[in-house]
Amino acid sequence: MEKNIVELALDTPELSTLVAALSRADGDLVNVLSGNGPFTVLAPTNAAFTAFLADNGFSSLDQVPTDVLSQIILNHVIMSDVTSSDLIAAGSGYAKGSATGAGDQNISIFFDTTNGVRFNNAASVSTADINASNGTIHIINAVLGLPDIVDHAIANPSFTSLVTALGAADGDLVSVLKGAGPFTVLAPDNDAFATFLDGTALGDVNTAVLSQILLNHVIIGSTVTSSFLVDAGSGYTNTAATGAGGNPMSLYFNTSSGVTFNGISTVFEADIVGTNGIIHAVETVIGIPTVVTFAAADPNFSTLVTALTDLTPGTDFAAILSRTEGSNADGINPNFTVFAPTNDAFDALESVPGEAVLTQVLLHHVIGEANVTSSMLNNPGDTTAATLQGDNMTITLPGAGDNIANITDGSGASDIGIIAVDVQAGNGVIHVINKVMIPNL
Known part of the structure; x- marks a missing residue:
């Protein structure tokens, strides 16, 4: 036997x-x-x-x-x-x-x-x-x-660039990621770093910037498995990077075609488990997102993206809302607070206006030079701010019914609801609304 x-x-x-x-x-x-x-x-x-x-x-x-x-x-x-x-x-x-x-x-x-x-x-x-x-x-x-998650990264030769980056970046990230955790790390492989660097030597990357980029691949405090993400379908979580206003950076995930983050980086090896966390190997380095990044990544905003691009060719909204530096000649400067209508919000319009009016409508959804998070609003009470279009909008907390807050737009309509808040980017923040705001045209 x-x-x-x-x-x-x-x-x-x-x-x-x-x-x-x-x-x-x-x-x-x-x-x-x-x-x-x-x-x-x-x-x-x-x-x-x-x-x-x-x-x-x-x-x-x-x-x-x-x-x-x-x-x-x-x-x-x-x-x-x-x-x-x-x-x-x-x-x-x-x-x-x-x-x-x-x-x-x-x-x-x-x-x-x-x-x-x-x-x-x-x-x-x-x-x-x-x-x-x-x-x-x-x-x-x-x-x-x-093995902890750092040990796993060191063991796999596909992660040599990641390991080098962790050692070079500000913040002693190797020691951080050898801590108790738990951590979820989205680990770009060597090819991802080569594409991201595009010929620039890793040693020439500003170490403070490199630290933020790497931290944008780290979720602290939870072990997020691929099955959890698939069950959730899509949504937002926060990374360890710092967004505008010193707030935790948001990260969008969608599992409709693989597991993808911020619309650009897909998992090719999931659920590498260590003692203090889990690694998902990804094919693309996830740069610091702008408000445009999230709008483009989240299919709930596909009509908004079309309005900002195809329907308003005379204004380069994508470039404007991707700005990270101030003192622009047109006076439109980050940080931006964007009130983003869903596809359903656009569908509820009798018709989408022509370019001239639509441009003003879109500008009415943006506050410039301010990263206004939900915690900064008067609660209870009203908060009024001027939009890039020129008219004021007023946010009222608490909201009616299922709304987190209500908005009164430039036209005086007050039945606009904020239904999700604080999608934090590097150059501003997005709040999701269920109706399109109309200025006083």
């Missing part, structure tokens, strides 16, 4: 420390790995354990806390039968281990077969494909520690 994984380990002298660790660790791992499986066990040698103990300040296996020891061993167990030919055929990628990481997700294991079979760029297979009745053993020459 073919022996199981534990029985084979008992028969292999160079795995005696592993057997001792299985017996000592929490979780009755001897019985677990004697079960039906199938399992793939990456089995560190005695020498590997000796080096691991020394590197971590333990004089013997008995000094390792049993709960920690259990997680370390489980980080070497894949709950499926994976042969070396399977790994070589894949080339490189991630497998799901059995240790518990951020968000109670299974910690990921990176494999790369470009130079032998390596795991987490820390351990190489010395003996592959030891067949057992309940799976496969691969003997490896190092113990795999429990």
Whole structure:
């Protein structure tokens, strides 16, 4: 009868420390790995354990806390039968281990077969494909520690530019991302950085700007899995970058065709789990968004985008509302507060006006040189501000019915509702409204 994984380990002298660790660790791992499986066990040698103990300040296996020891061993167990030919055929990628990481997700294991079979760029297979009745053993020459998200980035050669950027940017971001977290990191690969830099050396990028760009790929305080995003469909969250007014930067996600952020960057490898967070590898660096970025990314604003572009060719609204610097000759300067009508709001109009009138209507939806967030409004009460068109608009809190707030526009209409607030960009903020505002024409 073919022996199981534990029985084979008992028969292999160079795995005696592993057997001792299985017996000592929490979780009755001897019985677990004697079960039906199938399992793939990456089995560190005695020498590997000796080096691991020394590197971590333990004089013997008995000094390792049993709960920690259990997680370390489980980080070497894949709950499926994976042969070396399977790994070589894949080339490189991630497998799901059995240790518990951020968000109670299974910690990921990176494999790369470009130079032998390596795991987490820390351990190489010395003996592959030891067949057992309940799976496969691969003997490896190092113990795999429990990786945080920085460890994962360092292990994967596709993220060398990201790792270099993290080290170069202001804010000691490597140390930040080795903290307790949890973090969700959208990790651009090397090709994404090459496209973004477009020939500029990474070392020539302003380190403060680089820090903000990188932080715009980090969500702090939650482990956002791809399944969570898919279930949500679309929406906004905040990153660790700082938008206009010192507010947390918004990030738009949409899962109608893959998982895409800000309309430009799509996930190509999801749910790389570490001890303190999760990584989603993305194909494009996500630059600092403007208010135009969000309008273009969110399909709820497609009619607004058409109005700002195709229907008003005489005014380059896209360029104007993408401005990040002041002292412009036309006097239209950021930051901008934009009241963005939804597609339904435009559909409710009897007709979309011609270019001359539409231009004034669109200007009536923007306040210049102010990043007016919801927290800055009088509540309860009215807040009045002049729009770029010239007429005032008045915001009243609280709103009627389901509205967060109500707006009285330049024409005197007061049934306009703010239905979402504080989509924060680098050059302003967007509030979503359910009717088109009309100035006093």
